[in-house]
Amino acid sequence: MKVIKIEKKDWAGGIGKIQDGYRLFGPVRGENFHDFKALEKGESPDLNFQNTRLSPKSVVYPQTEVLFEYSLDEKEVDHHVMKDAVKDYSPKAVLGIRPCDAAAFLLVKRNFDAPDYKDPYWLKSYDATTFIGAACNNPCSTCFCTTAGSGPFCEEGLDILLVDATDCYYAKAITAKGENLLKNAGWNTEADGGAAEKIETLKKEAEAKISSSVASNQLKSKSTNELYEASFWEDVSFACINCGTCTYLCPTCWCFDIQDENSGSSGIRMRNWDSCMFPLFTIHGTGHNPRGTKLHRVRQRFMHKLKYYVDKYDNGIQCVGCGRCVRACPVNIDIRRVCDMMNSYDSKACACSEK
Amino acid sequence: MLGYIDKIKEISKRLLDEGKVDMIIGFKKGTMPMMNEPCFVKTPDEASKLVWDSNCGINLANYLTDRKEKIGVIAKGCDSRNIVTHIIENKIKRENLVIIGVPCKGMIDRRKISAMFDAEVRQVSEEGDAIIVKGNGFEEKLKKSDLLQDNCSTCIHRNPALYDELAAPLVEEQKDIDKYADVRKIETMQPSEKWDYFDNLLSGCLRCYACRNACPLCYCPTCFVDEANPQWVGKSQDETDIRTFHFLRAYHCAGRCTDCGACERACPVGINVRAFTKKLEKDCFEMFGWEAGISIEKRPPLDTFKPDDPGKFIK
Amino acid sequence: MEHMGVEPGRLNFSWISSAESSKFVDVVKGVTETVKALGPNNNFKKAAKVA
Numbered sequence: 052m053k054v055i056k057i058e059k060k061d062w063a064g065g066i067g068k069i070q071d072g073y074r075l076f077g078p079v080r081g082e083n084f085h086d087f088k089a090l091e092k093g094e095s096p097d098l099n100f101q102n103t104r105l106s107p108k109s110v111v112y113p114q115t116e117v118l119f120e121y122s123l124d125e126k127e128v129d130h131h132v133m134k135d136a137v138k139d140y141s142p143k144a145v146l147g148i149r150p151c152d153a154a155a156f157l158l159v160k161r162n163f164d165a166p167d168y169k170d171p172y173w174l175k176s177y178d179a180t181t182f183i184g185a186a187c188n189n190p191c192s193t194c195f196c197t198t199a200g201s202g203p204f205c206e207e208g209l210d211i212l213l214v215d216a217t218d219c220y221y222a223k224a225i226t227a228k229g230e231n232l233l234k235n236a237g238w239n240t241e242a243d244g245g246a247a248e249k250i251e252t253l254k255k256e257a258e259a260k261i262s263s264s265v266a267s268n269q270l271k272s273k274s275t276n277e278l279y280e281a282s283f284w285e286d287v288s289f290a291c292i293n294c295g296t297c298t299y300l301c302p303t304c305w306c307f308d309i310q311d312e313n314s315g316s317s318g319i320r321m322r323n324w325d326s327c328m329f330p331l332f333t334i335h336g337t338g339h340n341p342r343g344t345k346l347h348r349v350r351q352r353f354m355h356k357l358k359y360y361v362d363k364y365d366n367g368i369q370c371v372g373c374g375r376c377v378r379a380c381p382v383n384i385d386i387r388r389v390c391d392m393m394n395s396y397d398s399k400a401c402a403c404s405e406k
Numbered sequence: 407m408l409g410y411i412d413k414i415k416e417i418s419k420r421l422l423d424e425g426k427v428d429m430i431i432g433f434k435k436g437t438m439p440m441m442n443e444p445c446f447v448k449t450p451d452e453a454s455k456l457v458w459d460s461n462c463g464i465n466l467a468n469y470l471t472d473r474k475e476k477i478g479v480i481a482k483g484c485d486s487r488n489i490v491t492h493i494i495e496n497k498i499k500r501e502n503l504v505i506i507g508v509p510c511k512g513m514i515d516r517r518k519i520s521a522m523f524d525a526e527v528r529q530v531s532e533e534g535d536a537i538i539v540k541g542n543g544f545e546e547k548l549k550k551s552d553l554l555q556d557n558c559s560t561c562i563h564r565n566p567a568l569y570d571e572l573a574a575p576l577v578e579e580q581k582d583i584d585k586y587a588d589v590r591k592i593e594t595m596q597p598s599e600k601w602d603y604f605d606n607l608l609s610g611c612l613r614c615y616a617c618r619n620a621c622p623l624c625y626c627p628t629c630f631v632d633e634a635n636p637q638w639v640g641k642s643q644d645e646t647d648i649r650t651f652h653f654l655r656a657y658h659c660a661g662r663c664t665d666c667g668a669c670e671r672a673c674p675v676g677i678n679v680r681a682f683t684k685k686l687e688k689d690c691f692e693m694f695g696w697e698a699g700i701s702i703e704k705r706p707p708l709d710t711f712k713p714d715d716p717g718k719f720i721k
Numbered sequence: 722m723e724h725m726g727v728e729p730g731r732l733n734f735s736w737i738s739s740a741e742s743s744k745f746v747d748v749v750k751g752v753t754e755t756v757k758a759l760g761p762n763n764n765f766k767k768a769a770k771v772a
Contacts, residue, residue: 081610082676083517083521083676084675084676101526104674104675105612105675114612114643115642115643115644191526192526192528193438286445286446289444289445289446289469290443290444290445290469292468292616292619292620292672293619294614294615294616294618294619294620294672295612295613295614295615295616296612296614296616296672296674299612299614299674300674308641310640310641310642312640312642314767321642323641323642323643326614329615329632330628330632331632331634377437377438378438379674381464381616381620381671381672381673381674382443382444382464382620383436383437383438383441383442383443384443385437385438387437388437592724593724597723597726597727597728597729598726599726600723600724600725600726601725601726601727601764602726603726604725604726640767644767646765646766646767647767649725649765653722653725682725685724719734720734720735720736721733721734721735721748721751
């Protein structure tokens with residue numbers, strides 16, 4: 052695909068041209084950290100960031116999403132009937148998503164776009180979105196994307212890869228959707244032959260800066276039961292306080308809970324993010340909870356990401372290596388360490404507890 | 407505080423060796439700068455993995471709730487006060503505990519330090535009262551007293567309130583501390599300003615419940631926000647529901663909160679959750695002369711009645 | 722409650738014995754007047770729909 056050169060002085064102007072055709076989202080600096088927000092008219096994303104505190108998954112998949120509305124007022128003809136909530140699936144674009152986060156949507160898509168079941172809300176929202184990735188020249192020390200199926204210049208899941216080459220941007224159109232956005236923004240100067248080489252150099256440099264890694268090559272061949280029974284879970288889960296930080300910040304966690312809420316004679320059915328860290332996630336109507344202890348819940352999170360997902364889709368782990376959970380965990384539980392423990396686990400050798 | 411660790415290891419090893427405890431609950435070195443991970447140690451050899459420095463802000467009383475083993479627990483001032491509260495509230499038996507008291511000089515605020523630098527902070531170490539912060543291409547030596555967690559900077563109970571062993575000589579308590587300046591600032595606001603202040607405070611809340619779960623007081627088998635029959639609070643990102651969670655949780659901590667800062671420290675988006683609890687802590691102090699967790703002999707003000715209890719709010 | 726912005730007077734506590742009927746009447750009258758003077762409550766009202 053062709054590479055477009057965008058002079059930095061033309062960046063804001065281009066954004067101005069697409070702001071009527073797309074609802075724009077991008078990283079915005081808050082008091083202490085960046086997060087993805089809807090951009091106001093005339094507002095440019097702040098690309099001077101390493102990564103956002105929260106993942107951009109909420110752009111496609113909001114924490115609270117109304118699915119249906121209903122009326123209980125018997126004077127109305129369609130009372131007690133669930134009606135689709137009015138939704139806005141007009142085009143939107145995320146400016147400055149990191150490649151790892153864009154790749155995360157593809158992992159989530161395997162769940163929401165399965166052969167038997169398709170989630171219309173997620174899919175319509177995802178399909179309406181154009182992803183303009185900001186290649187990561189300066190990854191964090193906690194990034195392990197290159198060993199988690201992604202990378203600082205990874206193009207998977209992106210429509211455009213935007214590379215900051217200091218004096219200008221290079222925009223590599225990856226899909227027709229991306230090409231379309233570039234055209235709408237009036238960014239049409241094709242870069243000279245040196246651009247591809249420059250991008251390649253920056254990519255190599257960025258990849259070399261990734262100082263952290265996980266080993267996941269053995270996970271598939273491990274016995275699920277042996278991993279489940281492994282002795283290290285007590286140690287891994289001890290510190291966990293069972294909050295939802297890791298799952299809510301994770302770009303690849305997708306679980307939700309459905310709730311009805313009445314107000315007078317009308318109501319809504321909505322879905323809210325849920326977390327496997329919460330006891331409420333699995334408690335039965337009888338009061339029995341099959342995942343009754345925090346050990347169960349911590350094990351579930353790691354087993355799902357690093358074993359069940361691997362087995363089910365045969366396409367790597369359910370993690371893109373963004374490192375958010377590592378950075379934000381209040382008690383420093385580190386998925387890199389757990390992944391390595393699982394990957395190297397030998398039930399026969401393991402009379403010991405940990406490393 | 408680095409010097410404490412040898413003594414902590416020595417005591418832990420001895421207690422395990424002598425069979426006085428089944429496990430020690432303490433900290434091991436974290437994988438992130440300015441982070442240590444709570445851990446347990448069950449054999450004398452493993453005691454060597456214990457650490458102690460200015461990054462042990464997590465309240466270890468939280469890890470004692472309802473445990474039946476004989477436990478040696480490492481406790482700084484606030485941890486010990488929450489252990490006292492746990493004993494008063496029958497969440498742990500005194501005779502099952504060996505409390506290894508750690509006179510504390512304050513924990514550092516990792517968010518404050520990260521926010522001081524544009525580039526990522528990659529390594530943080532300490533030397534006496536200095537904190538050395540390193541990243542790619544920079545290194546700075548800072549004064550620890552400028553980097554304390556907010557609650558530590560106003561703490562007047564650095565020494566453990568209850569202990570069986572001591573990891574170091576007691577430290578001098580901070581004097582002439584204006585503990586409630588921030589609460590008074592809110593108190594002087596107009597009602598609408600107060601409302602907006604808390605709206606703004608909670609605007610980033612994700613309802614991950616890290617504040618609740620990090621809190622040693624929040625041990626209810628089912629929290630009121632998780633009750634389903636009846637369901638007291640909505641589950642969405644509605645601001646009314648979010649606020650209901652925060653202020654009701656604060657009420658549940660009234661007369662029990664030690665201002666240990668665990669809630670604020672745990673919050674992934676940096677909300678000062680203590681803005682709620684501290685008001686109640688102040689009220690308990692001013693109305694009942696009560697500070698939580700100082701003595702296992704005294705009953706808390708909210709479970710006792712005295713004829714001279716203040717009651718001006720009752721008309 | 723007042724600390725987080727509920728207006729003074731909107732929330733009231735009273736201790737009335739079942740024998741104190743006149744106190745009950747007085748308190749209810751007083752509370753009604755104070756709350757009416759404050760006007761309608763705009764806080765703690767759930768928005769009709771979540772976006």
